[in-house]
Amino acid sequence: MKRLSALAVLLMSSAAPLAVAPVFATPAVAGTEAAAPARLPAAVYARAEAVLPQHVDELIFGLSVRPQWIGDGADFWFEQRTSEGRSYVRVEPATRQTRPLFDHDALANASGKPLARKDLRLRDLKVDARTGELTFGYDNRSWRYAPATNVVEAAPPTGDKGVVSPDGRWRALVRDGDLIILSTADGAERRLTQDGETSPYATPLINLKDMAGQGTSEPGIAPAVQWSPDSRFIATYRINRDHARRLSLVQSAPKEGGPPRVFDYLYPLTGDTETPMVEGVFFEIESGRRIPMKTPARPVLYYGGPDYEWSADSRAVFERGATRGYGALQLHRIEATTGETRLLTEDRSDTYVDYYGHFWSYDDKADTHYWTADPDGFAHVYAVDAKTGARRQITSGDWRARSVAGADRQAHRLLIVGSGREAGRDPYLRHLYSLPTAGGQPRLLTPEAMDHDVSVSPDGRFFVDNMSTIDQPTRSVLRRSSDGAVVMELGRADVSAYLAAGYRLPEPFQTMAADGVTPIYGALFKPADFDPAKRYPVIEDIYTGPHYVMTPKSFEAAMTGRNANAIAQLGVIALTIDGRGTWGRSRAFQQPAYQNLHAVGLDDHIAGIRDLAARNPWMDADRVGIYGFSAGGYDVVRAMTRHPEFYKVGVTASGNHDNRLDKAVWNEQWMGSELGPLYDENSNITWAPKLEGRLLIAHGELDENVPPLASLRLVDALIKANKDFDFLLVPNADHFLDAVPYYQRRRWDFFVRELLQETPPEAYLMKPFD
Known part of the structure; x- marks a missing residue:
């Protein structure tokens, strides 16, 4: 195949794509002009848009029943949604009776402004098991509703009142880094610490997403405290942030306007030798006594902090944690009155203990x-x-x-x-x-x-x-x-x-891995106007993270958890497949991914797709595209550099293209904590010179999970290798780019232009997502 002239194209969110020759363009006959690609009707995009996960609930109702259990028995309620609107149903299993959870019409009219049943969407609805009183959110406000009297009243704002003790006597909060408790009876304060200014108490590593949501690097967050069941103790921690790695991101276009914002945040990268270090501590409330947990200081490798769970008798907390590099997973018991720590159980491995699947x-x-x-x-x-x-x-x-x-x-x-x-x-x-x-x-x-x-x-x-x-x-x-x-x-x-x-x-399928022995499984999606007499390109939605199963198994997951159904409506066969190296089966099935993320599984995917195409002549295995998100974005680039003869068009979103430039907590699980040549071999940056075909790289400007630097390093490597590609940086977007309608449309445009060899509808405008 003839290579395109080398030009790296940076496309910002409003820029038009550079016109390039399609990968599968047919050379013009001498003396004639090549026919212009046909323009895809906007109706095709509308057909695809209607089955996006964000919109499919307008076509399908009752995907599942999510019980909200009332008290400690078996009664529950659930939200029922039909084409007529929402209702809330109470179920009493002992009598096999169902009834409305409340008088829907009374609640809908209680404010004096009648509310249509379709708009009766109560958020964070909770039912008091003793009184039957309902609390819920509606129209950005909190409400209380007493079904017995049909009285609705606005609930008072909670404000910054901290975490309430089980007996209701105290609230715990953090102010200027120090831990404070307030009496709920008279509001009297007691300061439990005095030294939290430089190393705050009960304060986790703050998620960049919270910073961006509140527009500051110091957002207000709930204190990280765990009250003992008898309200006698608090279990919490402080994190030493000295020398820990800090990253910064710029919000170039705040939604309310004004100058750009810079967010500084802690984000340990794989292999970092200096990380945030946590020390656990108890406080006895009545005496104010401080009891250090006698556990060695240990690293915090991602947002948050340690999780403590109290014993039923309030005598100890339990903490689960992995050693650095994930060679061991341990459960400790820590005594509240002394801080003494004992290892209850652990698992060890010469390679890894699967923390994510635990x-x-x-x-x-x-x-x-x-x-x-x-x-x-x-x-x-x-x-x-x-x-x-x-x-x-x-x-x-x-x-x-x-x-x-x-x-x-x-x-x-x-x-x-x-x-x-x-x-x-x-x-x-x-x-x-x-x-x-x-x-x-x-x-x-x-x-x-x-x-x-x-x-x-x-x-x-x-x-x-x-x-x-799924079917x-x-x-x-x-x-x-x-x-x-x-x-x-x-x-x-x-x-x-x-x-x-x-x-x-959708249709489930079974095929064979590249070894010819191991059965593997996937899902296939066809366009609404599928014609078996035609021959369709294939687009794979890929994610081979070893902690995950990509192929949906439930009907709800197939309809709301993947974009493959929408992609299929463009006029392709869309599919997912799970090869060796992924989660959900045996240790032997997952093990091939260990320290081998760049090579594992692709041969299984290719063998599976070729087998399907051999059985179904309407699948064209010579025209295969691929897209993926996060670790799936990494997969897209490795597929197009290791197997460019098979994967010819790809879209990578939010990809962690080099495991050293991503969060330590995930990459060290599968690659180990020691950096070296192994990390070079598994990096898309190393493989960038081998890119062929057409690639669109996309990343959110405020990606909290995979820093944009991962995609920018890939861009830099591709420029140095003189490769052609497209790049889309989305202002204000976080890790989950599928939440951005514009990105969804640009992904469709790219596949339509480069794989289907057609012209996309002109500037198709998607509906906003709820």
């Missing part, structure tokens, strides 16, 4: 920690005694135990979400199992060959099950935990408007 929960009623580990190659649940650290295995076998969803205490049984246990099924499909708390044979409670998204009642007697696959719309039911029997039907996804508009349901 599940941990503390059962305060059983005084037991549930902890997952994979020493035998599959993640399973262990019970760890919260006092002694005694550890026993609960589940076993060649399947993955994902989490403990609850416990039926009367029956002395645990409820565990797992996958890969049922023969002949997609190994990622979730199921719920019941088994004795002491361990034993699991009982399958969700027998349908579908993905089961479950929520267990606090008393463990019932669970809500949203069952679906079977959701059925939501209430089931008994004792035997899985369906007690009540709660709803079904209404796809009638979606199907009436001509759209197609």
